[in-house]
Amino acid sequence: MSQSKQDKHEQVKAGAALLLAQAVQRRFAGAKLGVGALSEQGFYYDFEVPGAFAESDLAGLEEEMRKLLAEQIPSELEWLSRAEAADLFEARGESWKAEWLREVAAMERVPIDRRGEFVDIALGAEADGCDGRVSEIGEEQPIFKLLSVAGAYWRGDSGKPMLQRVHGVAFASEQELTDFLSWQEEAERRDHRKLGKQLQLIYFSEEAPGMPFYLPKGAVVRQELENLSRRFLRKYGYEEVRTPLIMNRQMWEQSGHWEHYRDNMYFSEQDGQQFAVKPMNCPGHMLIYKSRLRSYRDLPIRLAEFGQVHRHEFSGALNGLFRVRTFCQDDAHIFVRPDQIEEEIGRTIAMIQEMYAMFGFEYSLELSTRPDDSMGDDEQWAEAERALASVLESSGLPYRINPGDGAFYGPKIDFHIKDALNRSHQCATVQLDFQMPEKFGLLYVDEGNEKRTPIVIHRAVYGSIDRFMGILIEHYAGAFQAWLAPVQAVVIPVADRHRNYAGEACRQLKEAGIRAETDCRNEKLGFRIREAQLMKIPYVAVVGDAELAVGTVQSRMYGQAGQRQFDLNDFVADVRGRIERKEG
Template sequence: MDVQVEGRPVSVASDATVADALREALSGKKFKVVVAARIPDAADAGQGTERAGRLLDLSAPIPAGCAALEPVYADSPEGLRLLRHSAAHVMAAAVKKLFPAARVTIGPAIDSGFYYDFDVERPFSSEDFASIEAEMRRIAEAGLPFTRRDLPRDEARAFFAGQGETYKVELIDGIEGDTVSLYTCGDFTDLCRGPHVPHTGFARASKLMSVAGAYWHGDEKNPMLSRIYGTAFADQKSLDAYLRQLEEAKRRDHRKLGRELSLFTFHEDVAPGMVFWLPRGMLVRTILEDFWRKEHLKRGYDIVQGPQLLRVETWQRSGHYDHYRENMYFTQIDEDAYGIKPMNCIGHMLIYRHDLRSYRDLPQRYFELGVVHRHEKSGVLHGLLRVRQFTQDDAHILCTPEQLQGEILEVIHLIRDLMGLFGFEYKVAVSTRPESSIGTDEAWEQATTALIRAVEAAGIPYEINAGDGAFYGPKIDVRLLDCLGREWQCSTIQVDFTLPERFDLVYVGQDGERHRPVMVHRAIMGSLERFIGVLVEQFAGALPTWLAPEQARLLTVTDDAAEAAARMRRELLELGVRAGEDTRNEKLGFKVREAQLAKIPYMLIVGDKEVQAGGVNVRLRSGENLGLKSVAEVAALIRADAEEPFKRGGMRYSFS
C-alpha cells in the first residue's frame, strides 16, 4: 500500500505497522524522537479514511483506507502529553514494585505533567520520592516496550479482579462496548485507551513533584486516595530548564512578595478569597486606578457606577440566573431576593435607559472600576490570581451595528497600548458560541464575524476557541505572556446582540424609527487583583518607578543628617515624588540592604558631605551609583524615569 508521510509517498506491505511507514519516510534521527502517529483529516489523507484525527501507536497496523500519517514528535505538545501519560504508567509500575499492596486507580496527563492516584494504607510523602524515582529510572533505562492488548470486557474484568485491583474493575463496569484495551510495560499492566510512546526509555527525563490527597471520583463520600504529581519532558535539558523556571516562579510568587513588601494580606478565617490591601499595596492600586481612569476619559469613556445588589428578577431577565447562578451570591432584603452582582453589564444597560438616545448620541461608552463577587470553590482560590471579590476595569459600549467594528478596533488598540506599557507579549483567540447560550443564530453569526474582521483589520494573529464564548455572545480573549512564558487570561471583548433585546434598549435612527443598539462588553486588565498579582511576579516585586509605592528613600549616614533628610523629603513630596526616609541609628550598609529588599527604585544617601553640598548621593536598586545630585535634579530624574515607559509605548502621560 502507499502512504503519505510529511508529503513523501511511501510504499509498504499490506500488513505493515505505523512504525514501518515512518521508518521508511524519516531519517534515523527524526524517527528516534517519534512517539506516535496521527491520521490526518480526511481531506488531507485521501478518501475512505476512517476516524480521521485519531492517534495510533507505532506498533499498530496501518488501518485500511489510511492514505497518510502525521508523525507525532516527543517534544511537540501532543507528543509531550503522550509521553507524560506513559510516564504516569512508569511511575505506577515503580510504585507497585515497591509497594505491592497499593491499588492503582487513574493516572492521566495534565497541562504541567501527570499524576496517579493510589489507594494505600499510608499516604505517600516526598520522602518516598527518592526510592520511587530510582525504580522509575531503572524501568526507563530498560527501554521496556508498551504493548497493547484488546480483551473482552469480562476477561479484562476477571484479570484485574484476580489482582485485587477493585478500582479497575469499577472502571471497566462503567465502560460501554464489548472490549477494552490494556497496556503492559514489564510486569505492570494497566487499563488504558492509549496510545503510548514506543518504550519506557522515553520517560527518562521525569521528576516527581508533590503529593496530595484526592477523593475517588472527586466525591468526599468515597475513599481518600494518595496522589503523586510528576512531570516529564522529551529530554533532560528541557526538564532542567522547567525546574529552573519553577524555582524562578517561586522567587517571584506574588503571595511571598506581597508579604515581604507589605502590599496585601489574607484572612481566610474571616474572608476566604478576599484581599486586605495594606497601605503600600493600596497605594499601588490607587496609582494604577487613577492612571486608568484618566486614560479612559482621554479615549471618550464616561465613568459610571452601578449598585452591588439587584433584584433576582433582573438576573432572571438577563439570563445570568439560568446560566451563571452557581457562581453568584444571593441575599434577602425585606422578603425580596437579591443577587450580588458578578459583573457590571446590567447596571450599565439601566444607565443607558435613563434617557432616550439618538443615533447622534452613539456610541455610549460606560466605564466602571466595579467591585464584583463570584463564588469560587475554596480549592481553586490562589492569592490575588483567583479570588471571590475583585474589581473589574469593566466597560460597555452601546453603538449602532455600523459602528461596531470600529469600536472593537479601538478596544484592541487600548489592549495593545496597555500590553506595550508593561512589556507584555500576548495571544489572541476568538471564542465562539457555547452549547449553553441565548440569542439567535443570526445574531451570533453577525457578532462573531465582527470580532474576526476587527482582529484581522488590526493585523493580529488569532486562534478560534470553539464553544468557549459567553452565554450571551462570542468574545475575543487575550492571554498575556509573562517573562517566564506563562499565560494569563487578561483582556476580553464580547459582542452582544441579545441583552439589548432583553432590556429593550433602543436609539432613534436617522429615519426617526427606534432601533436596537449593539453592546460590547470589555475588560482590559480584567480583574485588577489578578493584574496586580501578575505585575508583581513579572517584575519580581521591583515595580516600575511610576507604579512603585515608594519611589525614593533617604538614608542617613549619621544622626546629624536626620534634620536635613527630613527637609529634603518634604521637598521631594512637594515635587511629586513618593519619598520615605530611614534615620535609624543603624549602619548605612544595613539600610541600603533593607531598601534593596523593599525594591525601592532610588536610594538617596545623606551624610555630612552631602549636607554641606546641599544634595544627596543617588544609588539605584540595580546597584548603580549616579553620584551627587540636588533635590531638584533627583525629582526631575525620577519624573523622567516614571514617564519613560509611556513614551516608549507611544502613550502620553505626565507625572509633573
C-alpha cells in the same frame, strides 16, 4: 516549540503519568486510582492511599518508575464504551475511576491501556475514534521528576473526600529537565504570594478564604493601576459608573446568569426575596442604559466600572491573586448601532495595545467561538463571529481560533500576555453580545423614528485588577517600575546629625508628588541600604557630611551598579521626570 516536539513532549508526559500510577499501586498496597491529567510542563495524578504520602515518598516512587521502565512491560490498547469501562474499573475496585467515567467523562469510547497487572485509561488518547496512544512509551524513555504531593478534594469539591495529588514533570532529555528545574527555581523566586508578603503588599486570612486584603503598599499599586486605566478611559471617551453589589433573583434570571452561572454565585435572602451578589458587572450596566430612552445620535455609549465581583471557587483551586473569590474587574460596556461595531472593536483593541505597551508585554490574540451552552440563534452568532474576525483581519494582527470557548452570550477576542518567564496569561477580552440587550429590552430611536435594539461590546483590559497585579509582581520579580512602586524613593541619613537634612530632602520629594520616606532607624548604614534593596525601592538617596555641606544626595537606582551625586533639586526633578515619563 515545534508541533512534532510538542507531540513528543505530550507523549513523554502521558507515559510518565501512567508509570507513576502503576508505581503507586505496586508500592502502596490498596492504593486506588483517581484521575490523571497533563499540564503545560508536566502532569499530576490523584490517589487514595492508606494514610497519606509524604514528600520523602517521592524518591521511592521515582525509583519504582525506573524499575518499571527497565522491565519493558508490553502494553495493549483496547477501546471500550464508557459504560463498559466504568464496569471494568468497578470490578477492579477502582470506585473513583468508575464514578468519574459515569458522572464526569464526556467521551463515548474509552481507550484502556493494559500493562501486565496494571489497567488504566490511556492519557492523551481520549478523542473518540483516535487510533493512536499518546501515553505509549516509545524508544525515547521519559526523563521525569516528581515535584510535590498535596491533598486535593475529589473533583475539586470541598464536600467530597480528599485524595493525594502528586505533581511531576517529564521530558525527552536530561537537558530539558535541567532547564525546567532552573526555570522552576526562578518561578519560585518570583512567586507573587511570597513577594506579596515580603514587600507588604497583600495578606490572606482564613476568615475570608480566597479574598485578598490589600495592605497600604499593595493598595497604592492597585490605585496606580486604576489611575492609569482612568487616564485611558478619558482619552477614549468612556464614562465611569457604579452599580450595586447585590441585585434580586429576577434580574439575574433576566440576564441569563441564573441559568448559566448560578453554581458560581453567592446568594442572600431578605424580606422574602432572594438576592445574588454580582459575579459580573454587565447586568447593572444594562439597567443604567435602560434608565432612559436613547437616540441613535447618543450611540456609542461607553460605560466603565471598577466593579468588585464575587464568584465561588473550590477551595482547592484558590491560588493567591491568580484564583480568588472576589476581585475587581476593569469592566466596560459599549452600546453601539450595527454600523458602529467594527470601528468600536478596533478602537478597543487599540486601547488595549496602548495600555499593554506601558508594561512592555508581548501578547497573542485568540478568537473564541460559540460554546455548547449558549444563548441566541445561529444567524446572530455567525454575524458576531464575522464582525470580530473582520476587525482582526483588517488590523493585521495574527490570531488563532479557539473553537467553542466564547461566552454564553457571544464570541470574544482574548489577549494572552507573556511574562518574563514566557508564561501565557489571558487578560484583556473583547466580547460581542446580541443577546443581553434583547433580554433587557434595550432600545434606541433610529433616524426613521423606529425603535431598535443596540448591540453591546463587553471589554476589559486588565481583566481582573487583582490577577493582573499578581502577574506584574511575578513579571517584575517585585521590582516595579518607579511610577508603579508603592515607595518610589527613600532618603537614608548616615548618622543622627544628618536626620534633619534627610527630612528636608524627603519633604521636597513629597511636594513634587513622589512617594518618599526616610529611614532614620538606629541601624548601620549598610543594613538600611540592604533593607531598601530587599523592599525593591527604585531610588535610594544617602546623605552624610559631604552631602549636607553642599546640598546634594548620593543616589543609587535599584538594579544598577554604582551611585551618582545629584544636587538635591536636580535629584527631585530627575526622579519626578522619570516617573512622569513612566521610566525606570
